[in-house]
Amino acid sequence: MPVLPLRMPLSVARSGAGEPLLLLHGMGSSRRDFAAVVPELSERFDVLALDLPGSGESRHLEERPTVAAITDAVERTLDAEGVGRVHVLGNSLGARVALELARRGRARSVVAIAPSGLNVLPERVFQGTGMAVARVAMRTAAPLVEPLSRSRIGRSAVLAPLKAQPWSTSREEAVGAREGFSDARDYWRTLLYALLLDVPRGMDRIACPVTLVQGVADWIASGQTVRYLPLVPGSRFRPLVWAGHAPQSDRPRTLVRLVEETAGRAAADRAPADEVPAVSVPPRRPGTSTGTARRPSPR
DSSP states (O other): OOOOOOOOOEEEEEESEEEEEEEEEOOTOOGGGGGGTTTTTTTTEEEEEEOOTSSOOOOOOSSSOOOOHHHHHHHHHHHHHOSSSSEEEEETTTHHHHHHHTTTOOOEEEEEOSSSSSSHHHHHHHHHHHHHHHHHHHHHHHHHHHHHTSSHHHHHHHTTTOSSSGGGOOOEEEEEOOOOOOTTHHHHHHHIIISOOOOOOOOGGGOOOOOEEETOOSSSSSTTTGGGGGTTTOEEEEEEOEEEOOOOTTHHHHHHHHHHHHHHHHHHHOOOOOOSSSSSSSSOOTOOOOOOOOOOOOO
Protein backbone atom coordinates (compact mmCIF):
# COMPACT_ATOMS: atom_id res chain seq x y z
CA MET A 1 0.00 0.00 0.00
CA PRO A 2 1.49 3.40 -0.92
CA VAL A 3 2.35 5.80 1.90
CA LEU A 4 -0.04 8.76 1.86
CA PRO A 5 0.80 12.26 3.03
CA LEU A 6 -0.08 12.84 6.68
CA ARG A 7 -3.51 14.49 6.64
CA MET A 8 -4.76 12.74 9.74
CA PRO A 9 -4.58 13.90 13.36
CA LEU A 10 -1.53 13.33 15.47
CA SER A 11 -1.62 10.90 18.37
CA VAL A 12 -3.08 12.59 21.46
CA ALA A 13 -3.77 11.69 25.07
CA ARG A 14 -6.61 13.68 26.62
CA SER A 15 -7.48 14.00 30.30
CA GLY A 16 -9.14 16.34 32.78
CA ALA A 17 -11.73 19.07 32.37
CA GLY A 18 -11.86 22.84 31.97
CA GLU A 19 -10.47 25.11 29.29
CA PRO A 20 -8.34 23.25 26.72
CA LEU A 21 -4.60 23.13 27.34
CA LEU A 22 -2.26 21.79 24.67
CA LEU A 23 1.10 20.24 25.62
CA LEU A 24 3.85 20.25 22.97
CA HIS A 25 7.14 18.48 23.66
CA GLY A 26 10.53 19.25 22.14
CA MET A 27 12.55 17.37 19.57
CA GLY A 28 14.19 14.34 21.13
CA SER A 29 11.20 13.45 23.28
CA SER A 30 7.51 12.58 23.19
CA ARG A 31 4.42 13.55 25.14
CA ARG A 32 5.78 11.38 27.98
CA ASP A 33 8.08 14.31 28.84
CA PHE A 34 5.10 16.02 30.53
CA ALA A 35 4.41 13.11 32.90
CA ALA A 36 5.36 15.19 35.95
CA VAL A 37 2.83 17.97 35.28
CA VAL A 38 -0.11 16.24 33.57
CA PRO A 39 -1.86 14.98 36.74
CA GLU A 40 -2.03 18.43 38.36
CA LEU A 41 -2.82 20.26 35.12
CA SER A 42 -5.66 17.79 34.46
CA GLU A 43 -7.35 18.96 37.65
CA ARG A 44 -7.72 22.44 36.14
CA PHE A 45 -7.70 22.00 32.37
CA ASP A 46 -8.86 19.73 29.55
CA VAL A 47 -5.32 18.58 28.73
CA LEU A 48 -4.35 17.45 25.24
CA ALA A 49 -0.83 15.99 25.17
CA LEU A 50 0.37 15.44 21.59
CA ASP A 51 3.14 13.44 20.02
CA LEU A 52 4.62 15.73 17.38
CA PRO A 53 5.09 14.30 13.86
CA GLY A 54 7.53 11.39 13.80
CA SER A 55 7.67 11.07 17.59
CA GLY A 56 5.93 8.64 19.92
CA GLU A 57 2.79 7.28 18.27
CA SER A 58 2.47 9.95 15.56
CA ARG A 59 3.40 9.36 11.93
CA HIS A 60 5.97 11.58 10.32
CA LEU A 61 5.13 14.21 7.71
CA GLU A 62 5.58 13.41 4.05
CA GLU A 63 6.11 17.09 3.25
CA ARG A 64 9.08 19.02 4.56
CA PRO A 65 8.76 19.11 8.37
CA THR A 66 9.05 22.87 8.76
CA VAL A 67 7.59 24.66 11.77
CA ALA A 68 4.68 25.76 9.56
CA ALA A 69 3.98 22.18 8.42
CA ILE A 70 4.21 20.83 11.97
CA THR A 71 1.83 23.56 13.16
CA ASP A 72 -0.59 22.64 10.37
CA ALA A 73 -0.59 19.04 11.68
CA VAL A 74 -1.22 20.29 15.22
CA GLU A 75 -4.14 22.40 14.02
CA ARG A 76 -5.64 19.43 12.17
CA THR A 77 -5.48 17.49 15.42
CA LEU A 78 -7.24 20.25 17.35
CA ASP A 79 -9.92 20.35 14.67
CA ALA A 80 -10.40 16.58 14.89
CA GLU A 81 -10.73 16.85 18.68
CA GLY A 82 -13.36 19.57 18.33
CA VAL A 83 -11.15 22.17 20.01
CA GLY A 84 -10.79 25.77 18.91
CA ARG A 85 -8.41 28.17 20.66
CA VAL A 86 -6.23 26.63 23.36
CA HIS A 87 -3.83 27.50 26.12
CA VAL A 88 -0.43 26.05 25.24
CA LEU A 89 2.54 24.80 27.24
CA GLY A 90 5.44 24.02 24.93
CA ASN A 91 9.09 23.10 25.30
CA SER A 92 11.91 23.77 22.80
CA LEU A 93 10.55 22.94 19.31
CA GLY A 94 7.13 22.54 20.93
CA ALA A 95 7.46 26.06 22.35
CA ARG A 96 8.33 27.37 18.89
CA VAL A 97 5.20 25.67 17.51
CA ALA A 98 3.21 27.19 20.39
CA LEU A 99 4.32 30.67 19.34
CA GLU A 100 3.37 29.90 15.74
CA LEU A 101 -0.09 28.86 16.94
CA ALA A 102 -0.31 32.18 18.78
CA ARG A 103 0.74 34.06 15.63
CA ARG A 104 -2.11 32.33 13.78
CA GLY A 105 -4.59 33.34 16.49
CA ARG A 106 -5.15 29.76 17.66
CA ALA A 107 -3.74 30.22 21.19
CA ARG A 108 -5.48 31.75 24.19
CA SER A 109 -2.20 31.95 26.11
CA VAL A 110 1.29 30.48 25.78
CA VAL A 111 3.95 29.33 28.21
CA ALA A 112 7.03 28.78 26.03
CA ILE A 113 9.97 26.96 27.62
CA ALA A 114 13.25 27.56 25.75
CA PRO A 115 11.62 28.09 22.33
CA SER A 116 13.89 27.35 19.37
CA GLY A 117 14.32 29.64 16.38
CA LEU A 118 16.35 32.66 17.48
CA ASN A 119 19.78 31.15 17.92
CA VAL A 120 22.63 32.65 15.89
CA LEU A 121 24.78 30.64 13.47
CA PRO A 122 27.44 29.38 15.94
CA GLU A 123 24.66 28.32 18.33
CA ARG A 124 22.85 26.50 15.54
CA VAL A 125 26.00 24.60 14.65
CA PHE A 126 26.49 23.68 18.32
CA GLN A 127 22.86 22.62 18.76
CA GLY A 128 22.78 20.67 15.50
CA THR A 129 25.96 18.83 16.39
CA GLY A 130 24.62 18.00 19.83
CA MET A 131 21.33 16.70 18.41
CA ALA A 132 23.18 14.58 15.86
CA VAL A 133 25.42 13.05 18.52
CA ALA A 134 22.40 12.41 20.76
CA ARG A 135 20.62 10.60 17.92
CA VAL A 136 23.56 8.29 17.23
CA ALA A 137 24.26 7.66 20.92
CA MET A 138 20.63 6.94 21.78
CA ARG A 139 20.17 4.56 18.85
CA THR A 140 23.26 2.69 20.01
CA ALA A 141 22.03 2.54 23.61
CA ALA A 142 18.32 2.04 22.80
CA PRO A 143 18.14 -1.54 24.17
CA LEU A 144 19.46 -0.30 27.51
CA VAL A 145 16.97 2.52 28.03
CA GLU A 146 14.16 0.31 29.32
CA PRO A 147 16.26 -1.36 32.08
CA LEU A 148 18.00 1.93 32.90
CA SER A 149 14.64 3.69 33.27
CA ARG A 150 13.82 1.51 36.30
CA SER A 151 16.32 3.21 38.61
CA ARG A 152 17.18 6.77 39.52
CA ILE A 153 20.81 6.26 38.57
CA GLY A 154 19.82 4.86 35.18
CA ARG A 155 17.36 7.67 34.48
CA SER A 156 20.02 10.20 35.47
CA ALA A 157 22.39 8.69 32.92
CA VAL A 158 19.77 8.91 30.17
CA LEU A 159 18.36 12.37 30.92
CA ALA A 160 21.31 14.31 32.37
CA PRO A 161 21.76 16.50 29.23
CA LEU A 162 18.15 17.72 29.42
CA LYS A 163 17.41 17.95 33.13
CA ALA A 164 19.09 19.74 36.02
CA GLN A 165 17.68 17.14 38.42
CA PRO A 166 17.57 13.96 36.30
CA TRP A 167 17.29 11.74 39.38
CA SER A 168 13.81 13.22 40.00
CA THR A 169 12.48 12.05 36.65
CA SER A 170 10.13 9.14 35.96
CA ARG A 171 10.39 6.06 33.80
CA GLU A 172 7.99 7.74 31.35
CA GLU A 173 10.44 10.57 30.68
CA ALA A 174 13.35 8.21 30.03
CA VAL A 175 11.26 6.19 27.58
CA GLY A 176 10.16 9.46 25.99
CA ALA A 177 13.79 10.35 25.29
CA ARG A 178 14.26 7.02 23.54
CA GLU A 179 11.09 7.63 21.51
CA GLY A 180 12.28 11.11 20.57
CA PHE A 181 15.89 10.34 19.73
CA SER A 182 16.26 6.66 18.84
CA ASP A 183 12.78 5.75 17.59
CA ALA A 184 11.83 9.03 15.89
CA ARG A 185 10.92 8.88 12.21
CA ASP A 186 12.30 11.49 9.79
CA TYR A 187 14.66 12.77 12.48
CA TRP A 188 17.26 14.30 10.19
CA ARG A 189 14.84 16.28 8.03
CA THR A 190 13.08 17.58 11.14
CA LEU A 191 16.41 18.66 12.60
CA LEU A 192 17.28 20.48 9.39
CA TYR A 193 13.98 22.19 8.53
CA ALA A 194 12.35 22.72 11.94
CA LEU A 195 15.45 23.66 13.95
CA LEU A 196 18.50 24.58 11.91
CA LEU A 197 16.82 26.50 9.07
CA ASP A 198 13.87 27.98 10.96
CA VAL A 199 13.62 31.78 11.26
CA PRO A 200 10.53 33.04 13.15
CA ARG A 201 8.51 35.77 11.47
CA GLY A 202 5.39 37.71 12.38
CA MET A 203 5.86 37.44 16.15
CA ASP A 204 4.56 41.01 16.46
CA ARG A 205 1.12 39.72 15.44
CA ILE A 206 0.79 37.66 18.63
CA ALA A 207 -2.04 39.10 20.70
CA CYS A 208 -2.41 36.59 23.56
CA PRO A 209 -0.48 36.54 26.86
CA VAL A 210 2.95 34.86 26.51
CA THR A 211 5.30 33.78 29.29
CA LEU A 212 8.82 32.90 28.17
CA VAL A 213 10.60 30.43 30.46
CA GLN A 214 14.28 29.49 30.61
CA GLY A 215 16.05 27.05 32.88
CA VAL A 216 19.14 28.67 34.36
CA ALA A 217 20.99 25.36 33.92
CA ASP A 218 19.95 25.05 30.26
CA TRP A 219 23.20 24.73 28.31
CA ILE A 220 21.45 23.68 25.08
CA ALA A 221 19.60 26.92 24.29
CA SER A 222 20.66 29.34 27.00
CA GLY A 223 20.65 32.49 24.87
CA GLN A 224 17.54 32.10 22.73
CA THR A 225 14.56 32.69 24.96
CA VAL A 226 15.10 36.32 25.97
CA ARG A 227 15.49 37.28 22.31
CA TYR A 228 11.75 36.76 21.90
CA LEU A 229 10.94 39.45 24.48
CA PRO A 230 11.21 42.48 22.13
CA LEU A 231 9.48 40.55 19.32
CA VAL A 232 6.36 39.32 21.17
CA PRO A 233 4.16 42.19 22.42
CA GLY A 234 3.55 42.11 26.16
CA SER A 235 5.54 38.94 26.72
CA ARG A 236 7.12 38.22 30.09
CA PHE A 237 10.30 36.36 30.96
CA ARG A 238 10.76 33.95 33.85
CA PRO A 239 14.11 32.26 34.59
CA LEU A 240 13.94 28.97 36.51
CA VAL A 241 16.68 28.29 39.03
CA TRP A 242 17.92 24.70 39.24
CA ALA A 243 16.21 23.78 35.97
CA GLY A 244 17.49 22.51 32.62
CA HIS A 245 16.37 22.61 29.00
CA ALA A 246 13.30 20.44 29.65
CA PRO A 247 12.41 21.41 33.25
CA GLN A 248 9.02 19.72 33.52
CA SER A 249 10.26 17.41 36.27
CA ASP A 250 12.86 19.88 37.60
CA ARG A 251 10.22 22.46 38.57
CA PRO A 252 6.76 20.91 37.99
CA ARG A 253 4.79 23.00 40.50
CA THR A 254 6.34 26.22 39.24
CA LEU A 255 5.39 25.37 35.66
CA VAL A 256 1.82 24.52 36.68
CA ARG A 257 1.57 27.87 38.45
CA LEU A 258 2.96 29.72 35.41
CA VAL A 259 0.38 28.04 33.16
CA GLU A 260 -2.39 29.06 35.55
CA GLU A 261 -1.12 32.62 35.84
CA THR A 262 -0.74 33.06 32.08
CA ALA A 263 -4.20 31.58 31.47
CA GLY A 264 -5.48 33.96 34.13
CA ARG A 265 -4.05 36.91 32.21
CA ALA A 266 -6.00 35.73 29.16
CA ALA A 267 -9.19 35.50 31.24
CA ALA A 268 -8.60 39.01 32.60
CA ASP A 269 -8.09 40.35 29.08
CA ARG A 270 -11.44 38.88 28.03
CA ALA A 271 -13.33 40.23 31.06
CA PRO A 272 -15.03 43.67 31.01
CA ALA A 273 -12.86 46.43 32.41
CA ASP A 274 -15.02 46.80 35.56
CA GLU A 275 -15.29 43.06 36.21
CA VAL A 276 -12.68 41.08 38.13
CA PRO A 277 -12.61 37.35 37.30
CA ALA A 278 -13.42 35.17 40.30
CA VAL A 279 -10.92 32.51 39.23
CA SER A 280 -8.07 32.47 36.79
CA VAL A 281 -9.22 29.30 35.02
CA PRO A 282 -12.46 27.28 35.13
CA PRO A 283 -12.63 24.80 38.00
CA ARG A 284 -12.60 21.08 37.39
CA ARG A 285 -16.07 19.63 36.80
CA PRO A 286 -17.15 17.25 39.56
CA GLY A 287 -17.08 13.59 38.75
CA THR A 288 -14.44 13.87 36.02
CA SER A 289 -11.57 11.44 36.22
CA THR A 290 -8.02 12.67 35.88
CA GLY A 291 -4.67 11.14 35.07
CA THR A 292 -2.58 10.32 32.06
CA ALA A 293 -4.47 7.30 30.75
CA ARG A 294 -4.58 7.39 26.99
CA ARG A 295 -7.76 7.22 25.04
CA PRO A 296 -8.08 6.22 21.41
CA SER A 297 -7.70 9.10 19.01
CA PRO A 298 -8.35 9.31 15.26
CA ARG A 299 -5.36 7.99 13.35
